[in-house]
Amino acid sequence: MRYTIVANARAGTVLEAGSDTFAARLKAAFAAQGCEARLHLVPPREIDDALSRAIDDHQAVPVLAGGDGTVNGALPVLIRAGRPVGILPMGTVNVLGRDLGLTGTLEQQAVALCGGEAVEMDIGRVGDRLFHSLSGMGFFSLMAREREQARRRFPFSRATAFGVAAMRSILLTRPVLLDITVGGDHRYVEADAVLVTVNCFEGADWRRPRLDGGVFEVHVLNAGGLYSRAKAALSVVSGRWRQSHNLTSFTGEAVTLMRRDKHRGHITFDGEVERRAGPLGYGLLPGALSVIAARARPVAAG
Template sequence: MGELRSKSEHTEAVRTGRRICVVVNTRSRRGRHLYPEVVRTLRAEGFEPIRLYPLDDPRRLRATLEAALDAKPDLLVVGGGDGTLSAAVKHVAHRDVALGVLPLGTTNNFARSLGLPLDLPGAIRVFHTGKVADIDLGIAGDREFANLASFGVSVEVAGKVKPWLKRVLGRAAYPLTALTILPHHQPFRAFITVDGHRHELLTHQLNIANGRFHGGWQVAKDISIDNGRLVAYQLGSGKRLRLLLETLTRATTGRWSSLAGGPFVVGREMLLETEPPMAADVDGEVRLMTPITIRTVPNGLRVMVPDHFVDS
């Protein structure tokens, strides 16, 4: 995609040139409600967007992102939930443009992994007080992702969680929806091969994380979106009761009571096999099946982050 500027040069260009394009998913109630405030706050912070795209048809997201990138902005500001931002990541990856994140979703996992303020004024302020950083991406099969590839209960939850429940309960809607699915869900056996070692486990839920957050809660304190490693972990064991208890703890306290089945499995590349073969939810897209190879793409994406973000 061409030569990339140094991060310091890119940061200076964003702060002084302020050449930005803005895409906001206005299909959701929150996006529609906040869009005028997004424009007003950007202008109050000294940004006059080259182009503004209030998007009310998700089918036009890909074409809209490409149109915005054709204007050659230094910063592409995207407002929406993790699904919208995941689509943006695929378009911005490996380009000489930084992604500016406006966290307008329910869980905002990607924004949390970047250490961004979750309030709109705070997130926008980062565009002129923060810096450009290069972060890692994951790639599952041929699909790049920012945050998470997951297998098991969560794939069903993603398809069944009600939009009205997300509006009312926020991130708690996901574990509570899981409670309705778990009583009939069958455990599966997973085999993860990393650096020549094959790990076997029986579980209802397996996640392979590039980012630090899942469902709006931190997976572990020492996970980073910029350390060149993926982290695999199971939620619960093969026993429904254990997973039910962990899900309830998660819904009521936002904390992990445990990471069942031993330590994390950490590596730069993982081969995942399951019995039976299973669908993969890759940052909200369910299109791949196991067996699948998942690996990191170091420094695959430019993003605007707070100045305190540790960029390795």
């Protein structure tokens, strides 16, 4: 099996290892599985063109290597592929990578990808803006902005950048006033954060049991200042966030968010931030993307 891998040259994994070391390690990891990997390390602005060429080569499996933001930016190209594509998660959070079972070292990810299977996944959209996992405002959009700044200050330590960004976001978040409509349910809220997820997340590590469930889940962190945000963060780490009194969640096939002040606000899509005026109408593209996931391990007989 041959894989054509288009990698973001600015991805955290590439920067930490160095491009030559990364390329040698990746090719060796795939060769160990009896697979050939052809690597194209390109700057972010060239990813779409390189990925399109990889998709046009039907003799190889196209793979995109990068973080959640890199995958987000390439979604229009990935969806047009019309066949299974691979993801190698190389960012800080790697929400989609965890959902696909592509975790651990580069070698472990190569094992999972070479032995993986195609799954269908839903894609969210706001107008023509696509996202694969998460969209949020309030704390979440501030966190994305702070993380980008911290990455420039600490380019070779993703953990440090993430920690600095999280601390600053907890301290600096200000509540937003929103009208939220999910199906026939309308709510007026003052919230420290609102997060819209494509399908439902579970557990301490926020993984989705299904990528094709056909629903959005909306999470509202009630405005309560620093204490509320700190408690919510602790509940996420402990895995008890579903029981948190500071967090309200509800599901629906369509979502509309409207800022009461009607100003343009920062919105994050898979960690990428932009300013948008409301109302924001969220819709689903069911099963729009076919992507390779790790095969589930068989349960041993008792």
